[in-house]
Amino acid sequence: xxxxxxxxxxxxxxxxxxxxxxxxxxxxxxxxxxxxxxxxxxxxxxxxxxxxxxxxxxxxxxxxxxxxxxxxxxxxxxxxxxxxxxxxxxxxxxxxxxxxxxxxxxxxxxxxxxxxxxxxxxxxxxxxxxxxxxxxxxxxxxxxxxxxxxxxxxxxxxxxxxxxxxxxxxxxxxxxxxxxxxxxxxxxxxxxxxx
Amino acid sequence: xxxxxxxxxxxxxxxxxxxxxxxxxxxxxxxxxxxxxxxxxxxxxxxxxxxxxxxxxxxxxxxxxxxxxxxxxxxxxxxxxxxxxxxxxxxxxxxxxxxxxxxxxxxxxxxxxxxxxxxxxxxxxxxxxxxxxxxxxxxxxxxxxxxxxxxxxxxxxxxxxxxxxxxxxxxxxxxxxxxxxxxxxxxxxxxxxxx
DNA sequence: AAACACTAAGCTGTATACAGCTACTTATTT
DNA sequence: AAATAAGTAGCTGTATACAGCTTAGTGTTT
Numbered sequence: 001x002x003x004x005x006x007x008x009x010x011x012x013x014x015x016x017x018x019x020x021x022x023x024x025x026x027x028x029x030x031x032x033x034x035x036x037x038x039x040x041x042x043x044x045x046x047x048x049x050x051x052x053x054x055x056x057x058x059x060x061x062x063x064x065x066x067x068x069x070x071x072x073x074x075x076x077x078x079x080x081x082x083x084x085x086x087x088x089x090x091x092x093x094x095x096x097x098x099x100x101x102x103x104x105x106x107x108x109x110x111x112x113x114x115x116x117x118x119x120x121x122x123x124x125x126x127x128x129x130x131x132x133x134x135x136x137x138x139x140x141x142x143x144x145x146x147x148x149x150x151x152x153x154x155x156x157x158x159x160x161x162x163x164x165x166x167x168x169x170x171x172x173x174x175x176x177x178x179x180x181x182x183x184x185x186x187x188x189x190x191x192x193x194x195x
Numbered sequence: 196x197x198x199x200x201x202x203x204x205x206x207x208x209x210x211x212x213x214x215x216x217x218x219x220x221x222x223x224x225x226x227x228x229x230x231x232x233x234x235x236x237x238x239x240x241x242x243x244x245x246x247x248x249x250x251x252x253x254x255x256x257x258x259x260x261x262x263x264x265x266x267x268x269x270x271x272x273x274x275x276x277x278x279x280x281x282x283x284x285x286x287x288x289x290x291x292x293x294x295x296x297x298x299x300x301x302x303x304x305x306x307x308x309x310x311x312x313x314x315x316x317x318x319x320x321x322x323x324x325x326x327x328x329x330x331x332x333x334x335x336x337x338x339x340x341x342x343x344x345x346x347x348x349x350x351x352x353x354x355x356x357x358x359x360x361x362x363x364x365x366x367x368x369x370x371x372x373x374x375x376x377x378x379x380x381x382x383x384x385x386x387x388x389x390x
Numbered sequence: 391a392a393a394c395a396c397t398a399a400g401c402t403g404t405a406t407a408c409a410g411c412t413a414c415t416t417a418t419t420t
Numbered sequence: 421a422a423a424t425a426a427g428t429a430g431c432t433g434t435a436t437a438c439a440g441c442t443t444a445g446t447g448t449t450t
Contacts, residue, residue: 021405042432043412062316121257125320216435237402238442
């Protein structure tokens with residue numbers, strides 16, 4: 001389920017949507033609050049946060065470092081299965097129609113990479129950073145549609161090359177560079193807006 | 196509040212202890228559960244986890260990497276205040292009597308180092324790793340009392356040297372090395388027990 | 391005597407009722 | 421007419437009641 005930043009969530013509404021009471025809904029919301037994705041305000045509601053620029057680049061920089069560590073920290077062996085899935089994802093990028101599909105492929109790619117991380121602690125933060133940063137990417141895409149599709153295709157191509165020789169370190173660095181690319185885009189696009 | 200691993204916590208008891216109802220207590224417990232510090236089991240209770248060795252070294256390795264990043268990721272300027280606090284902590288290590296005091300000093304030292312971290316995202320994980328690993332250290336200390344006191348003194352001495360020249364990178368690496376030392380101790384001491 | 395089944399006590403998970411806070415609307419006063 | 425104050429609707433935070441699960445203890449049967 002995707003909610004745009006600034007959306008005001010109401011526990012009672014969500015509870016009815018999911019057919020539960022407010023209690024378990026609140027649990028999930030609290031978890032999201034710990035992760036910095038939403039903010040609950042007494043008497044108001046639960047606000048989907050719109051990460052401020054400084055905090056965002058902090059997270060992005062850590063995400064870069066995390067990606068660099070993927071191949072270093074006891075990675076899982078990259079096998080034929082991973083390669084096949086990469087090829088399948090690459091093929092799917094040839095017939096992309098809308099943002100939801102692009103996001104879905106990006107998400108599956110993320111899960112694939114995550115499954116290569118051997119260090120449990122690294123896996124958790126890598127996953128967390130993904131969810132914290134991907135929302136901004138969401139907002140950025142509409143203007144850069146074709147450019148982003150091409151970038152994703154290039155990225156997967158490079159990942160396939162690395163996967164063919166079981167080089168998880170290279171996979172980590174490919175990810176790192178494409179994360180750096182998005183960070184650059186964001187810094188370019190957001191600064192004129194805010195300042 | 197410290198609880199030994201394996202302790203069974205009961206929400207109702209905690210609620211009465213803190214003078215609250217179970218609801219806010221459950222919130223805190225859920226947070227601890229997300230952080231991997233406890234596990235709630237339906238019909239049983241909430242168990243303070245005893246981190247398994249593999250997961251522990253995963254976290255320790257990440258803690259090493261996090262420490263290495265302290266000086267790299269836009270660190271806060273290390274000023275006279277920090278130096279003074281280091282010297283004060285160093286002096287307190289000369290008259291240590293029990294584990295609680297050693298733990299308190301270690302904790303204050305941790306907070307001091309944490310305050311030097313400029314990257315908010317790094318600060319959060321560095322803090323989290325500390326809390327996840329420090330419990331094991333707790334269990335290890337009683338046998339190694341004098342050795343640990345001496346190590347802490349040496350560590351603070353080295354930190355003071357680095358702080359005198361405002362070298363946060365060096366501070367990060369000093370921390371890294373002393374974390375590595377504890378990791379080595381743990382791997383030595385726990386393996387004969389378990390295998 | 392041992393093993394199995396059942397029962398009861400006690401825990402977490404969930405639903406619901408209530409208290410406290412916030413923001414918006416409306417009414418009154420200047 | 422504008423500004424301020426009071427009231428009200430609706431939200432989150434907290435307390436409590438209930439349902440479901442787990443385990444230990446006891447009693448019965450083989």
